[in-house]
Amino acid sequence: MSETPSVCRHLHIHGRVQGVYYRASMVEQALALGVSGWVRNRRDGSVEALVCGPAEAVEELIDWSRQGPAQARVEGVAVAEAEGPPPAGFEQRPTA
Known part of the structure; x- marks a missing residue:
């Protein structure tokens, strides 16, 4: 059984x-x-995120980020490769 490669992406969401x-x-x-x-x-007024994990799961979250929750109106998502190591868990951080 092969392990799914882990990737990290930096997202910048506008709208x-x-x-x-x-x-x-x-x-x-x-x-x-x-x-x-x-x-x-x-x-x-934008949102920034770092997402790390199996490539397929990260892509799924990036796809979700282009829509967001029902009230959001996403105008664009810039995706860039990011360096690990990935943090543990997933958290909301203070505004930067």
Whole structure:
């Protein structure tokens, strides 16, 4: 049995993504998918996240991030490779 490769991605999500349960929803999605990392609001109104885990699960979370929760209006998601090591668990961090 081969192990699924682990990857880390840095996300920068733009649109109406603050005050719409985006971060809490992302935490729920990440935990359901077994993805580790963090999510936080940015002072410019965007949301930033680091997501790490099996490549397929990370891609699934990135796909989710392009839609977000029902109240969100995502205009764009910039995805970049990120360096590990991945953090344990998935948490909301303070605004940066």
